Amino acid sequence: MKAMNRHTFEETVKCELTMTTSARNGIEKITKDEHAFFAMQKSFYVHIEKRPENQQGSQAFSFFFDPEENVKLKDLLDGRVPVLECIVKNDGFLATGFHVRGKREPVATNRRLRATMKFKLGKSSGISLPIDFATLLRELPIAEERSEYVKKRIGGWEGYLRIMEKNADVEDIHARVKSVSLSEDFRQASIRIEGLPGKAWRTLIGFSAKFASMTYDLGNVINADKKTNRIDVELKNNAIQSARKTGLLGKDFESIVFSNFAELSQVRRLRRGFKDLQDGLAANANLEKVLFEERPVVKITNRREPLEFETSLNEFQQEAVNGAMNANDLYVIQGPPGTGKTTVISEICNQAVKAGLRTLVASQANLAVDNALGRLLNNQDIRILRYGRTESIEEEGRKFIEENVAEHWRTQTLEAMETQLKQHSQLESTLLTEEEALQQKSTVLLEQRSKLLEQQKQWTEDNEKLRTIEQEMKEVQLKKQELQLAVEKNITEKKSSEHKLEETIHEIKRLENLLTGISTANRSELESERTQLKERIELLKTSQSLAEMVAQVDKLQTSIDDAIARSESYQSALTKLTTIGKLNDLKDLLDQVEFVPPPELDHKMTELIRQIDRIQEVGGEESFTAWSDTVARVDKAIITLTKILEEHQFHNRIRIPKGFRNRHSLQSIQETVSRVGRYLVQPSVKKTLSTTSFSVESYDCLENLTKAVGLLHDRKNFISAFLLEAQSTTSLFEDIKKKITDVFNENLSTLTAKQKGLQSQFDQVNGQLSEVQHLSEETSSPEVIAKVLSELEVSHESISKTIQEILETENTLKVTEKNLENAHEQRETIEDSIQSSSNQASEQSERMNVLDSMLTEKLMLEETLTQSLLNDPAPLLTEIAQAEKELEQQLEIVTKQLANVPAIQSVQKTWHQMLTDASPYDLDEIRKLYVKHANVIGTTCVASARKEFVEEYPVFDLVIIDEVSKATPPELLLPMLKGKKIILVGDHHQLPPLVGQETMEEFLEEMPDDEQKKDMERLLKESLFERLFRTLPKQNKTMLGIQYRMHERIMKSITPFYNENGYELICGLPDSDAARAHHLETNLIRSDDHLLWIDQPNTPDFYEAKPKGGTSRYNESELSTIRNMIQDLDQATEKAIEQGKLPVNTKKQVGVISFYGEQVKRINQLIQEELRTDHLTFRTGSVDKFQGMEMDIIIVSFVRNHGEASGEIGFAKDYRRLNVALSRAKELLIIVGSSSMFINKPKSKTTRGMYQKLYDEISSQSGIRTLNESVT
């Protein structure tokens, strides 16, 4: 089972392991403690599964201890499986749990990593896990997730199993036998029974029947008819034997038991397959993805090793074999009828054997398995084993069943011995010749070797020479390169010199031209003209400015007036200022003279306003005198009171405050003084104060007075402060006024100065004005003047410019003359350098020639040497050495054989004899050996899941499944699980799996509409095979496109089914007419006809019928056509033999097939009882049964022909069934049926089209025959 693992990590991994209590508790259930457990073995074989991360986000793993490989554990636990749950911690693992699972627990799965572990218990020692190992761990899939994925997807396949177990009933059913009727050939027994529960009748078909007292199974129930109390059983071989002796009569046969155990166990096996896939037990871990993903991802291989084929294959077959051998995971081969699927399978087996691989050939049906095995080469290296129940294995497979393989082997070996023994007489001479030949060969080899050795010597020398030459060449090359560089440089220099020379000459020319063109015109004339112009312009400009000057004078006059006015207003303001006592008046005054105070002054004024406000707050209205009076009063009151207090020795208590506490109005202060006065004049006070004696009253009174003194002082202080404030306000005001005065005075003086300036300006301008007025005679308007002026200015400018130009030209002339001189000099220099470059170039070219000739010489030498070195004798020498060795061995064998010829002969004779006489024991030993080394094993899909088989062969390198389209996905899954690589071969255009007599689709139609039915319909719409063929990448599939069975014209009837996706079916017979000639001629058939339709009218005389009580159909008219046809064919064969067209003992194989069982039965009867044919052999059957067969001639009876509106054609509407029916014949295919029924009546347009196409094809081959027609 090791092969199941995804990966194996080969080295032993040391890892740290710390334990949680929970894990320790688990371990302590089986050993003393964890130390005891891990000390049991040096290392442990484990299978590591990745689990989902735990809640803390730690990566979790389960270690499954292999129950077989861990010997000590096996002893301890008797094959049960210990599981250690771990999380990754630091550099090792932390065990979080430990438990033991049952014996059946699978340990190796394709989702686990197999490894050998040494666990180090305890604290971290800092050794980390090997990187490769850690990587493999990280890459493991999370097994639970994969399992869930598979579970979800495979759930869709449940429907198949449901259909299979539809009537499953585990209970056996018993019945009494009333009578038994055996068929003619004893293959079928019809049994009348009683005592069967009514319900059971419906479920009985498919059950196995067995007489209660017999040990063997009778066979399977194929029919159960409740009305007649009768069942039909298809007898197995040993039941047939028994029936021939006993007739199945007597007391042993009175009670019968029906059981569906076989079917149920089959369903169980299939379900087990689901589970295995889910548990990761597929040999190929990619299988689940291949099966379930819409676009299966398979590993890509580009490497294609060419194969040597054992059989001759066409290009498609070669591609299929190559593809199958080189593909990874899966390869799909679509094989239409007759395209050599079995040949391909056989060749793949050969190739697999050569590659040392073990192959499983599986199919849904035994027949296909046996066919494939039967075609394999008779080659001792291929050891074929046919696995299955002997009785169900067909003739072709018989010799490969386990009990026969030894016999098969013996036959093969005996044949080999006989061949050798036959040759014994010639053996000696043969050996002698062989020996001689070998010796000759040996001499040749020796000669070759000495030659080669010489060659090698030469070679080595040459090699040395080559090296030297190469070195020399390199040097020359280098020199050449240098020279090349120099040459290039020289050329560049020369070129640039030449370029420069050209430029210089050009320049000289240009300068000479220039010199002739320059003339110095009359400069002084121009200059005097310019002066005149200038004067005139000045004059004009003056007169133009006259008006401006007048305006300026006016403006100055106004400014002077304004300045005078302002001076005056300032002066008056200054006089007023001295008398102003109030701020508001001051402000008004300032406004009058539009004076904006400077910031400092403005600030002061604001301060003044604030102070005034404060004063007014307490009584700014009162005059200063009122305040002085009050002070006097307060002082007086203070003195009075102080005096009183002194008298009473109380003045010490007086507290004279500094400053004051609140501001008070004048009035309130006066009131306070008055209140003190009033207090003093109160009689009680007076009285109290009159004496100096001390009393409470007096104390109170004195206390009051003390307070009053404090109060008065407070007021006094306030007043002083207030008066100080008022005084400062006054001085501030005065200060402001003074400042303003200063500013005004300043302004005034400025104004005066300005006025004076203006006056002088005025005088000057006025003077100019008068002067101008005097000068200017022009009286023209300013516009005219302006115009003239501008004209004059323009001409003045142009003259100035001309003068400038002349000046410049003169300069240029000078420069040019100088340049010309230079240029001439330069030309000489350049011409010199060019000359020297040329000299150098010729010298260089000479040198180059020398180098080149040297190089050519060396190159030639090199070429010669390389050529001779190409044939390195070294590998040849090795080869020869190898060949010599082989030869020596061969010679040895031959010499030995020669010496031993008599001994060999005797040994081989003994061997032959012993083998002939081999006892059953001998054969049994050989059987064991054979089975052990079997490399191609054949079985049915379902049998591949049998327990014994799985134990013997758990895994195959290659699993080839044939007739894939005939198996359901669950059936296919079973062999697929076992294959590292899987090859599917089939044809999805032929019939799909059958349930009884019907296809799944037909079966489904009868099912009630429910969810499951819809599921199944979806799945059936495209089979697994079809889907894989559609979606796999090109390198994982192919279609076999050449068929060899049918005459090309017969093939034409099915080509429409295969024209898809760029594939097409072609005929591989090089000459169909020759290879598939039937040589028959009748009334209806010409010898070049291969495809015929004997058309039946769609009229009541030709209609189908149903047998009494039956559901199947037959058609009497078609039967009669077939009867005539067979007789004609027999006669025609006879005639052809007489004419020598066919060999004397020819018997044409004729298959007569139909869509309907009842018709087949009647055809059978016709052939067996009515017709005697000498030159034909027959096989009859339903179309479905004929899948996979081929015959010379096929007659297909369509049966359906009626007038009902439904147009129902039943089984015949499935194109796959029609395809099978049409593709069985090699030489001649004859359709018997009503074309107007099949082309016109069916409801489905597709069906009508399908038959129309067929009709048209046959018609184009002139193959339509109406009844009573004759071609002759």
Add this chain to the structure above:
Amino acid sequence: MDELKRRLRKELEQSFDSKILADQSWSFPAHKVLISYTTVTKTKMDVLMKMILMSVQQLRIERPEELAHLLGVELLFVEDLLSIMKGAGLVVNKDVWSITELGVAQVTTGMLLHETETEETMLVVSPLHNEFLDGEKSLSLQENLEPFRYDENLSKWSTDDISSELLQTELSALVENDNTSERQRVVEQLLKVEKIEQIQIPCFEFHIHNTNQDTLYARIWNTSTEQWDETLEQLVMTKERSSWRERYLTKEEEIHHET
């Protein structure tokens, strides 16, 4: 005899859809032959292993390939057995494979337990079947039955007509029947086959119509093998069946019409 025939008739008739159309009794010839042959008894040692030992003893064998070629046997088998025998100490491999003393002992004692014995056996062979019949059955009630209608060429029969393969198989089955796992008695050589006498084996033939299937067929009871004899049935049906429908059923219909 009649009783047997009645019983068979009854058995056939109990079948619910079978109708016996005709019956007849006849006998076909068989021959009692005396066969002489020799047998040997050997011990249990598998033949290939023994052969390899012998080869190693007699020839100079260096590589397994030589043995494989010599014996026409797969290399894998040879290698497998060599390694087993090497493990058991029967052979050693030093440049050359050679047999040990133990091996020699095995080969010599393993060959034969008893010298050749000559034995004789009486068998009954039927030329019609080309088979040996289980001839033990005593046929005391031999009546003078008419001979089988298709035994024309059988008088010329001689013992040479028995195929040697058939004889070999039959004798092997006979001789090896009571072999144990320790001792193997096998036929060594066939000495001679002697014709003793010709006997007649009675048969009862019935023609049957299966009314359900509407098929016609024959049932022939072989009193020697005590079963319905497929070979004879096939022979008769191939020759005659195509005429039966007309012979039996048309007549019947006519009878129906007449009544």
